Amino acid sequence: GENVEQHPSTLSVQEGDSAVIKCTYSDSASNYFPWYKQELGKRPQLIIDIRSNVGEKKDQRIAVTLNKTAKHFSLHITETQPEDSAVYFCAALNSGYALNFGKGTSLLVTP
């Protein structure tokens, strides 16, 4: 199926700094790219998503950019806070309606 690569696997930043997580996908027909946050011991929850007809989307401190030509998309978190510490997953919806996830990035924000 669709191959979604996510980097880095772990990321440590100081409170107030920015964090960037990058993903690439292989299926050029993919048209939907969500990002999920999973806190320790909890279920994944959607934090932002972007569709292929949009290059960038922002929601307060988080933003996602999409480059369809290069087949990569990124999550940007500005002014990070300790409560942003979690595992973040990118995903891409392939042409067969299956959602393929990256392997996750464990983000640690230190005070």
Place this chain on the structure above:
Amino acid sequence: EAQVTQNPRYLITVTGKKLTVTCSQNMNHEYMSWYRQDPGLGLRQIYYSMNVEVTDKGDVPEGYKVSRKEKRNFPLILESPSPNQTSLYFCASSPRLAGANEQFFGPGTRLTVL
């Protein structure tokens, strides 16, 4: 309250003993899906269903079965569980026909196969 529920939440079983993990949603969602989560491997899709009586394989369907006889329920069946199916399982649902909408995850089922 709109939610996705899974049962059981925790299960320890032995190799070869058939089991079913139930999943139910009360949001009238068309799309439902099962994932397994393993350390270092992220979330991998097992099966998904776009509507009643319509199911399709995800990336790791081997050893699993599903059925979608009613819109609200999407049980995951392990006919003959093996230790490599020890994992954390999530059911999820999404409003529309395609998966291009927010997926709402259940609380997870932690399965151990001895």
